[in-house]
Amino acid sequence: MQRTLDNGSDEREQKRMGNLGATELLIIGAVVLLLFGSKKLPEMARSLGRSAKILKAESTGLRHEEPTPDPHQVVRLQQQVDDLQQQLKNARRSADPTG
Numbered sequence: 001m002q003r004t005l006d007n008g009s010d011e012r013e014q015k016r017m018g019n020l021g022a023t024e025l026l027i028i029g030a031v032v033l034l035l036f037g038s039k040k041l042p043e044m045a046r047s048l049g050r051s052a053k054i055l056k057a058e059s060t061g062l063r064h065e066e067p068t069p070d071p072h073q074v075v076r077l078q079q080q081v082d083d084l085q086q087q088l089k090n091a092r093r094s095a096d097p098t099g
Contacts, residue, residue, distance in 0.1 A: 036044060 033041065
C-alpha cells in the first residue's frame with residue numbers, strides 16, 4: 001500500500017524526485033559560494049541569464065522560421081526531375097519487347 005504525503009504525492013514519487021528543502025538549498029548555496037567566491041557569483045549569474053535568454057530566443061526563432069527555397073535551386077531540381085523522367089521513359093521503351 002502506498003502512503004500519500006501531505007502534498008498529495010506518494011512516497012515512491014518523493015524518493016525518485018528527491019527532497020530538496022530549504023536546508024539542502026542553503027548548503028548547496030554555501031558550497032557554491034565557497035567554490036567560486038562572492039565576487040564571481042554575480043558575474044556568473046549574469047552570464048547564465050544571458051545564455052538562457054539567447055538559448056530561448058534561438059529556439060523560438062527555429063520554431064517559427066520557415067526556410068525559403070532558392071528559386072535557382074528549384075529550377076535546377078525541376079530540370080533534374082524532368083531529365084530523370086525522360087530517361088525512365090526511354091529505358092521503358094528500350095526494354096519493351098513489343099516496342
